[in-house]
Amino acid sequence: MVLKSCLFFALFLLLFSCQTTTENSEELATQTPAEQGASLYTMHCAQCHGEDGKLGSSGAKDLSVSKLSDDKILQIIKNGKGAMPSMKALLETDTNIQLVLRHIKALRR
Numbered sequence: 001m002v003l004k005s006c007l008f009f010a011l012f013l014l015l016f017s018c019q020t021t022t023e024n025s026e027e028l029a030t031q032t033p034a035e036q037g038a039s040l041y042t043m044h045c046a047q048c049h050g051e052d053g054k055l056g057s058s059g060a061k062d063l064s065v066s067k068l069s070d071d072k073i074l075q076i077i078k079n080g081k082g083a084m085p086s087m088k089a090l091l092e093t094d095t096n097i098q099l100v101l102r103h104i105k106a107l108r109r
């Protein structure tokens with residue numbers, strides 16, 4: 001019985017891990033630009049900045065109160081700043097960088 005549930009759990013984990021990778025790319029293809037920006041943000045930025053931009057993990061700035069210009073933000077995304085690494089390679093394209101830029105501007109209020 002214990003073995004059975006272990007097996008089931010292992011199978012579940014396996015299924016789950018396969019699904020997330022394909023889902024990410026499929027999801028991106030069918031999403032609106034705003035949703036794509038949000039997905040990219042969740043994938044690459046939220047672990048430090050939080051979904052709402054306020055998490056502040058490892059000294060990350062609160063993006064909901066940031067007053068930086070678009071140019072400055074683009075520079076930080078591309079080159080990194082302090083404890084924040086460059087996100088250029090992870091985001092892959094300028095289009096993706098623009099989508100994330102629009103998303104983090106939308107976190108401001």
Ligand code: HEC
Pocket residue numbers: 041044045046047048049057058059060061062063065066067068073076077081082083084085087091100101104
């Ligand atoms: C490894 C953690 C980490 C990740 C991942 C990360 N950041 Fe940051 N971010 C930081 C830290 C730390 C700072 C503060 C840098 C400083 O000022 O020294 C920062 C600062 C910023 C700032 C400047 C805010 C201001 O007002 O000064 C912006 C904009 C920003 N991050 C956007 C992003 C975006 C967009 C992503 C995803 C593509 C991202 N960050 C991913 C840690 C991270």
